[in-house]
Amino acid sequence: MPNTASVIFSQEERHYTYKDYKGWELAPGERFELIDGDAYEMAAPNLNHQGIVAMLTARFFTFLEGKPCNVYPAPLDVRLFYEEDESDDTVVQPDLTVICDKKKRGEEGCRGAPDLVVEVLSPSNSAIEMERKLGLYEEAGVREYWVVDPQNKRIRVYRLSGVHFDMQRYSEGVIASTVLPGLEIALESVFAE
Numbered sequence: 001m002p003n004t005a006s007v008i009f010s011q012e013e014r015h016y017t018y019k020d021y022k023g024w025e026l027a028p029g030e031r032f033e034l035i036d037g038d039a040y041e042m043a044a045p046n047l048n049h050q051g052i053v054a055m056l057t058a059r060f061f062t063f064l065e066g067k068p069c070n071v072y073p074a075p076l077d078v079r080l081f082y083e084e085d086e087s088d089d090t091v092v093q094p095d096l097t098v099i100c101d102k103k104k105r106g107e108e109g110c111r112g113a114p115d116l117v118v119e120v121l122s123p124s125n126s127a128i129e130m131e132r133k134l135g136l137y138e139e140a141g142v143r144e145y146w147v148v149d150p151q152n153k154r155i156r157v158y159r160l161s162g163v164h165f166d167m168q169r170y171s172e173g174v175i176a177s178t179v180l181p182g183l184e185i186a187l188e189s190v191f192a193e
Helices: 018-022 046-062 128-141
Strands: 032-037 038-042 071-074 077-079 096-099 109-111 116-119 144-149 154-161 164-172 174-178 184-186
Touching: 018 032, 032 116, 032 128, 046 071, 046 096, 128 144, 128 154, 128 164, 144 164
Parallel strands: 077 109, 116 144
Antiparallel strands: 032 038, 071 096, 096 116, 144 154, 154 164, 174 184
């Protein structure tokens, strides 16, 4: 996931909503996320990051072919706390988003919590950012959240158990999704260069 470290404010500090966000005129390649009404500019991801996203997208796409769930790579707006009047103030763009409920697939992106989210860390990501997103995904009810750490060659998988995440760390072996039974990905294939 690209950097979202810098908060962008207008002349006066302001609480932004999805309605504001969708009206912004952005330069080509410019991307933002909204978290609790604050706008965060996103830097372009690096080559290693994009290679991992491409590999995972291919694996998920092949596995989901003919199934009711779909995978979407970034950029895709995920409105975690969707409000029909566009007053929701949190819009994120995970590296990969899996949506199984057709009612959550809006023309603009995902309306509500996706079933599975994957974020790939980059040198520009911060631990604070990942903790903030972890809390958002848990609160929204994302059923499974993968944090891919290319530098340390490990993946943390958070699975929703009731209203809280349980975390399992993988540094070798195979990751098996509980949201997508039968999906298994060998860790070494994720970090192969």
